[in-house]
Amino acid sequence: MGIEKDIQQQTFRNEYQKAAINIIFSSNWLNEKIKALLEPEDITQQQYNILRILKGSKQPLSTLQIRARMLDKMSDTSRIVERLMKKGLVEKRTCTADKRLVDVSISARGVALLEKLENMNTELDEILNRLSEEEAKTLNRLLDKIREA
16 A cells, blocks of 8 residues: 555545655655664764765865755755864865855864764665665656656
8 A cells, every 4th residue: 555554645636646745755754764874973964965075075165066066955054064063074264266265175084974874875775775776767767857847
């Protein structure tokens, strides 16, 4: 029965409504799983995302550049960066090219935390391994198609 059982709703207006609700429900479910994996490290999903962005960058980034790459476009990137600074996970310095901007880079402590969290990727893989690689590719194509609308 799937989504009907999970949300205790027996009927939907049509398959499109059911698909939309299923996407929202599944997104929230997966977010909760990720949040539970990050909680022991006292780090949020947005903070984790920023650390991954900075680690993958060859050079320091401004908060505007970080925001453009973030999954959660509604988040207050500057505030999240400040919290990461207080934890010693990122470093900030004035941009040499434009004194009005601040360059943000990941600290050695931030890199060490990401390495520790690599185990989390294994746990996430275990959650998603119910899909074959071909099914995952199909799901990715379908989700991309929805967002193109």
